[in-house]
Amino acid sequence: MARIVVEGLGKRYGAVSAVRDLSFTVAAHETLDLLGGNGAGKTTTIAMLLGLLVPSAGRIEILGHDMARDRFAALARMNFSSPYVALPGRLTVAENLRVYGHLYNVPRLSARIAELAAALDLGAFLDRPAGQLSAGQKTRVALAKALINRPDVLLLDEPTASLDPDTGDMVRGWLEAYRAESGCTLLLASHNMAEVERLCDRVLMLKAGEVVDRGTPRDLLAKYGRETLEEVFLRIHREGALPA
């Protein structure tokens, strides 16, 4: 059964269509990437999935809950991480995780924070204000916050942006392990093509708010006759998508 069901989703700002007629599903254990250039509608789509933005058209169902009517039941089992949305900088890392642990009603919170600190290597700066961390450390803290409630659906916007290759690789490995262990559904908006190829089962290619192509990374490489997803992305971005 699909954990994310999106049907005919659209968002208009006056005369501008940010997202048009978007439909897709994502199952348990599955990872989907929204891939597209700037202004393709990735962030708008994620904001609608999270209930931060009300769609102009269409319907979203997550974990069996209609997001227009019953979003809080779904939000308790979801989470989100983005290096572009900050956590309170004056609170320490531990305090931030504690705040979100309360908001998500996480049982045995101290143990959960210790577990995440060990897994994401946060121990050295748990008691430092979040605003004083390096970009890479902030990304790891944001990820810890996103995992605090052991989400069944995890939405990630550029999850490894500003991480060095070693830490980025560690985070990707951790996400793979979490997905394998929990059966979590992952939805990514990532431009890191190596990351997309490694983590994602399917890719949705977006351009100007519309899906222009979709498939597994392997199918897309074969269809466009390219060696890497980056080449496929550039082909679609510059010359348009091939017919289905």
Next chain:
Amino acid sequence: MRAPRLRRIWGVVYRHACLYRKSWPRLLELGYWPTLEMLIWGLTARFLYLRGGTGWQLAGALLGGVLLWEVALRAQMGMAMSFLEEIWSRNLAHVFISPLRPAEAVLGLMAVSALRLIAGLTPATALAYGLYHFDIFAFGPVLVLFFANLVVMGWAVSFGVMGLILRHGAGAESLAWGVLAGLTPLCAVYYPAGVIPMPWRAISWALPATHVFEGMRAALAGHFAGGELALAAALNLLWLSALALVFLREFRLARVRGALLTIGE
């Protein structure tokens, strides 16, 4: 109330308590203005009393006015500033993608506002007693009615301010400390409402605080102005409902415009 709901509300309170736990300048700032106001007005009242032209009743009205008006101001600012804190830290999106309902967020902010109020007014209350022998608790049980009405008025104004911030962004943040302070002349804090010129007096009577301060002056004269306090409560109910609806409408519109994502930028 179910335990998860209480825990989410506690999460909001804990988030703001963390800010004050380790920051003495923040703690100091809470009590700074009420204490300064009390010093200035206390000395003014003392001067008027020593000149002999006025009785203790006027001095008491001034000191009571200072302390009680700070209740409304601090309640309003405590709630609106805590909301702004989320915007300044660009954390609003994280808060509203959690299972925290808007009503729970508001209850959490009200609790933070109440705590800030107690922390902010305790030094000024002690100062009024220590320096000027003015005991606010001498009003007796009616003080609870003054206090509750002014806190609710402060929260009602906060709803309007937060609604305006959601609509106009952080650029409207000065409203958080300006709106209620701007109503001071109309709220008959230091003088009877009858002193206010007629076209403005009609607005003054529509404000709950005016009736609270009329009630306070009646209490200083030894009367219980039950009618004034009932009117204050009724007006509070009206204003609180109307401005809470404004806030909820602006919150819904912010979700339509995508403002929850961009409001801190």
